[in-house]
Amino acid sequence: MFSLHVYQERRQRLKALMPEKSLAIVAAAAEVIRNRDAEYPFRQSSDFWYLTGFTEPDAVLVIGPGQPDRLFVRPKHPEQEVWTGRRMGPDYVKHRLGIDQGYPLEALDTELKTLLAEIAWVEYPFGCQKSTAIVDQAIKAKGLRSRRSDLLSHRADLSRHLSQARLIKSRQEIDIMKEAGRISAQGHIAAMQACEPGMTEDQLASVVEHQFRMDGSPSIAYQTIVGGGDNACILHYIDRTDRLRSGDLVLIDAGCEVLGYAGDITRTFPVNGSFTNAQAELYDLVLNAQSEAIAQMVVGKSIKLFHETAVRRLTEGLIELNIIEGPLELALEDKRYLPYYMHGTGHFLGLDVHDVGAYEHEGQPV
Structure with missing residues (x-):
């Protein structure tokens, strides 16, 4: 785990990108049943983990410009903790996580009703079903008790900011x-x-x-x-x-x-x-393509060039081994290598194995 200061800075940078009168809602992952009463190993939502460092399920982070950071967590429960492990509980949120206010999870609906009363813009990761469900329920409850629907008029995908932050x-x-x-x-x-x-x-x-x-x-x-x-x-x-x-x-x-x-x-x-001779020939071809591509991975060059370098070398080798027909430029244009190399060369790594972030910026490959 990073120092609390790191997570606080991440949340501050995120809030600085949000418009006034906005609120961001980010849900933790839930435990998933494998079968009957056996569960899969728990793994925290990457976005939630990035912003909090908190590894318990079912929590909800609520932040916004000019607002204290709030974390809603499972309450302490001595009997359940004997069976399923210790819980932090809301009273320790500020001390252990550096988050301004901790609440029991059951207070979420009530607090959101109050917070959304003056909010015009709510942001959450659109790809997170749990965050989406929380927002949908809160907006529905707000609409049932008030006709001032114009106050909450915008939804936005928080991933546009989170993905860029996690990329660097x-x-x-x-x-x-x-x-x-x-x-x-x-x-x-x-x-x-x-x-x-x-x-x-x-x-x-x-x-x-x-x-x-x-x-x-x-x-x-x-x-x-x-x-x-x-x-x-x-x-x-x-x-x-x-x-x-x-x-x-x-x-x-x-x-x-x-x-x-x-x-x-x-x-x-x-x-x-x-290796057999045939295996060694193909292995060496792939190794050479990898080495040439890695040589292109320097500051100022793009991921696209990295991929194109690998594809060119592989295509040359496939022609030399009489696996596909040349000439080289026509083989590249026709993508004759695709039956043997149908995917990209590498991807972003981070909290997800295929990590978030755009591969293009202003129409140009990064």
Whole structure:
């Protein structure tokens, strides 16, 4: 967790972008039932986490220009806490989170009625169903008791500000992301060392995830992908039910999470430790494309150039290996590489593995 000052600054910067007489509502994630009374591991909403550092479910943050920051949380409940864990409770919100006012969650409706009485503009992440439901309910309740509907006349997507704020990482965020990358790499190395024919894909995935935990990461950033042979050609293959065969390649796409920040690494290697000639040719082609693309990742150059560099080198190689027909420029124009490389080259990383932020600014690639 960052210092309280970091979260306070984030909220202040966000409020500075909001119009007068506006209010922002950001909901925490809810616990999700896996089956019957068993739950999936809880993971906080990234936007909410970014603004508060609070990791309990069901909370709601309410902020606005000229307003104290308010956090609505589950109240203390000694009996339930014996079963499901400790709660912070509203009385500790200011001391532990640096948020001005803490309220029990059941006070949300009443407080919003009062706050919305003088508000003309409400902002929330449109992609968050829970935030949307809270706003819808509050506006409906306001409309039933008052005809002054002109007061609350605008809704806006808070993501337009949040996404841009999250796109630019601080030095501390970068250090955390480097640690997520380091641990993720160690997981891949452990898998390469442990892999042998006859293992299942799932067993190899367990090696990766075990190393993550042993190295200090509490969780994976996304479902670990391990695909042997033809399964490696399925981009998001998560079945992991087949056995690894000698002579095949195996692809691993896996990353850990550190303080909410994701790692994401994909590597391919031979199950038995030795490449065939054909496998080595393709591996070297991909490695060269990656190296040339990485060389373009410098300040002042765009993500588009990074991708185009990789595509050009891959297309050249596919022509040289007689997998697709040339000439190069026509192959690029016709996108003949698409059956073999149908996705982009890289993406933003952060609190989400495919992190938020615009890839263009004023019509130009970033």
